[in-house]
Amino acid sequence: MFPIPLQRDFSLRTLNTFGIDARAQVYVAVDGVDTLRAVRANPELAGLPRLVLGGGSNLLFVRDHPGLVLHMRSRGIEVVGQDDDFTYVRAAAGESWHGLVQWTLAQGLGGLENLSLIPGSVGAAPIQNIGAYGIEIKDRFHSLSAFDFVSGESIQLDGAACRFGYRDSVFKHALRDRAVVLDVTFALPRRWQANAAYADVAQALAGIAEPGPADIAAAVIAIRQRKLPDPAQIGNAGSFFKNPIVEAALRDGLAAQHATLVSYRQPDGSYKLAAGWLIDQCGWKGRSLGAAGVYEKQALVLVNRGGASGAEIAALAEAIRQDVHGRFGVWLEPEPVFV
Ligand code: EPU
Numbered sequence: 001m002f003p004i005p006l007q008r009d010f011s012l013r014t015l016n017t018f019g020i021d022a023r024a025q026v027y028v029a030v031d032g033v034d035t036l037r038a039v040r041a042n043p044e045l046a047g048l049p050r051l052v053l054g055g056g057s058n059l060l061f062v063r064d065h066p067g068l069v070l071h072m073r074s075r076g077i078e079v080v081g082q083d084d085d086f087t088y089v090r091a092a093a094g095e096s097w098h099g100l101v102q103w104t105l106a107q108g109l110g111g112l113e114n115l116s117l118i119p120g121s122v123g124a125a126p127i128q129n130i131g132a133y134g135i136e137i138k139d140r141f142h143s144l145s146a147f148d149f150v151s152g153e154s155i156q157l158d159g160a161a162c163r164f165g166y167r168d169s170v171f172k173h174a175l176r177d178r179a180v181v182l183d184v185t186f187a188l189p190r191r192w193q194a195n196a197a198y199a200d201v202a203q204a205l206a207g208i209a210e211p212g213p214a215d216i217a218a219a220v221i222a223i224r225q226r227k228l229p230d231p232a233q234i235g236n237a238g239s240f241f242k243n244p245i246v247e248a249a250l251r252d253g254l255a256a257q258h259a260t261l262v263s264y265r266q267p268d269g270s271y272k273l274a275a276g277w278l279i280d281q282c283g284w285k286g287r288s289l290g291a292a293g294v295y296e297k298q299a300l301v302l303v304n305r306g307g308a309s310g311a312e313i314a315a316l317a318e319a320i321r322q323d324v325h326g327r328f329g330v331w332l333e334p335e336p337v338f339v
Contacts, residue, residue, distance in 0.1 A: 002034045002035065002037065002038040003038075004028055004035060004038050004039060004042060004045070005028065005029055005035075006026055006027065006028045006045075007026070007027045007028075008025065008026055008027075009023055009024075009025065010023060010024045010026070010027035010069070011023055012024055012027075012053075012056070012061065012065070012069065015053060015056045015071065016053075016056035016057075016059060016060075016061060017055070017056055017057040017119055017231035017235060017236060017237055018059075018060060018061070018231075018235040018236065018237055018304050018308075018310070018313065019231075019235035019304050020060070020061040020235070020304070020308070020309065020310045020313075022061030022063065022064050022065060022310065022339070023064045023065070024051075024064070024065045024067070024068070024069035025048065025064075025065065025066050025067055025068070026045065026048060026067070026068045026069070027068075027069045027071065028045070028068065028069070028070055028071065029071050029073050030070050030071060030072050030073060030074065030094075030180075031073050031074055031075075031094075032074050032182075033147055033154060033182055036070070036147045036149075036180055037147075037152065039068070039070070040149055040152055045068055048067040048068040049065075049066065049067030049068065050067060050068050050070060050149070050177060051065055051067065051068070051069050051070070051339060052070045052072065052123075052180050053069050053070065053071045053072065054072050054093065054094070054120055054121030054122075054123050054124035055096065055097070055119055055120035055121040055124060056120075057119035057120040057124075057231065057237055057238065058120060058124060058128060058237055058238070058335065058336045058337060059237065059336050059337045059338075059339050060237065060310050060313055060314065060334075060336045060337070060338050060339065061310045061339050062310035062311050062314050062338055062339065063310065063311075063339075065339055070180065072093045072094045072121060072123050072180070072181075073094040074092040074093055074094040074095075074182070074183070075092050075094055075095060076090075076091070076092040076095070076183075077089065077090070077091045077092070077095055077099075077100055077103050078090055079107070079109075080185060082190075084190070085187075085189065085190060085191075086142075086187040086188060086189060086190060087109055087187075087188045087190060088142055088185055088186065088187055088188075089104060089109065089185065089186045089188060090183055090184070090185045090186075091122045091183060091184055091186070092122065092123075092182070092183050093121060093122055093123025093124075093180075093181045093182055093183055093184070094121060094122070094123065095121065095122045096120075096121060096122070097115070097118050097119070097120050097121060097122055097124075097125055097130070098116060098117050098118065098119070100112070100122055101113065101115055101116050101117075101217070102116075104186075104188065105213055105214055105217055109188045109213075110188065110189070110192035110212070110213030111140050111186070111188035111189055111192065111213070112135075112140060112186065112188070113213040113214070113216040113217040113220065114132060114133040114134055114135040114195055114198075114201070114216060114220055115130060115131075115132055115133075115135055115137070115220075116217045116220045116221050116224070117220065117221050117224045117225070118130050118132060118238075119231055119238065122183075122184055123180075123181040123182070123183075123184070124181075125137050125184065126141065126144055126162060126164075126169055126171065126181060126184060127169055127171040127172065127181070128167045128168065128169065128172070128335070129164045129165065129166070129167060129168060129169050130167075131166075131167070132220070132224075133195075133198040133200070133201050133220055133223075134195045134196075134197055134198045134201070135195055136164070136166075137164070138159060138162070138164035140186050140187060140188060141159050141162070141164070141184070141186060141187065142158075142159070142185040142186055142187040143156055143157060143158050143159070143184075143185050144156070144157050144162070144181055144182075144183065144184040144185065145157075145181075145182045145183055146175075146179040146180055146181045146182055147179065147180045147182055148178060148179055149177075149178055149179070149180065150178055154182065155179065157170075166242070166243075166245070166272075167242050167335055192213065194211050194212075194216060195216070196211060196216060196219075200223045201216065201219050201220065201223065204219035204222060204223060205219050226297070227297050227298045228295075228297075228298060228301060229295055229297075229301060229303055234295075234303045234304070234305075235303060235304030235308070236295065236301050236302065236303045236304065237302075237335075237336045238301065238335070239275070239276075239300045239301060239335050240300060240301060240302040240317060240334060240335060240336065241275045241279075241300060241317075241320075241332040241333060241334055241335055242275065242332070242333050242334075242335050243272045243273060243274055243275045244272070244273050244275060244278075244330050244331070244332060244333065245266060245270050245271070245272050245273075246270060246271055246273060246330060247270055247271075248269055248270060248271060250329065250330070251263050251270075251271035251273065254273075254328060258281070260277075261273070261277065262274035262277040273330065275300050275324075275332055276298055276299045276300035277299075278324045278327075278328055278330065278332070279294065279299035279300065279320055279324060279332075280299040281327070281328075282320070282323040282324055282327055284299055284320055284323070285299040288305060288316075289312065289315060289316040289319060290308065290312045290315075290316075291304065291305045291306055291307050291308035291309075291312055292304065292305070292308045292312040292313045292315070292316040293305045293316070294316070294320070302316060302317060310338075310339075314338065317334060320332070
């Protein structure tokens with residue numbers, strides 16, 4: 001029998017970027033698929049509600065977790081192949097996302113640079129199809145392997161099977177609470193082209209004649225450091241709300257009333273609104289409710305000003321949702337998972 005390294009009544013405070021002091025009934029550090037097989041075969045553990053934890057940067061603990069936390073810690077990054085178009089890089093779920101981006105850049109492989117400095121782990125990245133500055137993981141994705149808790153088998157999924165959408169994938173729907181990502185393989189284009197259309201990035205690169213991947217990474221890192229709080233300093237989970245997608249009629253009505261409305265037309269004719277702008281307009285930027293606050297430099301980010309409970313953060317989020325709905329008729333949807 002494979003030994004399961006488990007701990008009971010385990011504090012998760014250092015394992016979530018909000019720094020919420022929630023506890024897990026049982027905690028298991030997962031270094032590979034053998035641990036998952038052993039958990040599935042263990043009658044006590046198999047019956048508990050499961051939470052898979054990567055970097056803990058996209059969740060909010062609103063109470064203790066009365067179940068099992070599987071903390072993905074597997075390691076390894078390697079080039080696994082190459083053809084005329086792509087270099088294929090495979091990374092284990094427990095690797096840090098930013099560490100992977102840096103590793104690829106150090107090998108001279110471009111493609112992930114726009115996604116520099118996103119907190120979290122490789123295994124969590126496909127779940128919400130992380131994206132920033134004009135690129136989403138789906139644009140560089142080849143396939144992944146996952147452990148299926150129902151069948152007990154390892155399964156392979158290509159991009160179509162992952163059903164990627166804006167901050168969305170099959171892992172939030174049909175495979176929710178079922179598949180645990182083991183490793184992800186990326187297809188990095190050999191004929192690299194800069195993706196610098198995003199206004200902030202274009203501006204940061206203005207003085208550079210032919211920017212390479214490292215230049216774009218440096219620009220993105222500088223922008224993120226300027227706008228977003230470092231979770232090591234101030235607890236947060238990045239954008240707390242998704243940018244809402246609304247019908248053109250609603251957007252046109254709002255644009256007629258608010259000259260500075262920020263909106264982006266989508267291929268299907270709907271519009272994505274900048275949630276940060278909506279929240280900012282309601283006067284929430286920099287404000288607090290108890291120890292939960294709205295970040296001074298980006299209204300889309302909620303922060304733990306010190307000792308906040310998950311319930312306090314959730315209460316602030318709800319107050320913001322009500323205000324934005326009252327003023328603009330749009331319901332914001334949280335991006336992090338509430339546990
Ligand atoms: N804005 C305001 N006030 C604010 C914040 C933003 O008016 O307080 C306006 C800005 O002026 C800008 C617009 O809103 O015109 C968009 O702001 P920004 O460029 O900062 O991007 P975002 O839409 O707020 C999204 C992602 C970020 C990602 C950036 C860059 C979501 C939910 N968020 O933010 O992702 O880094 O674009 O691509 O899609 C994350 O998911 O955790 C995250 C940080």
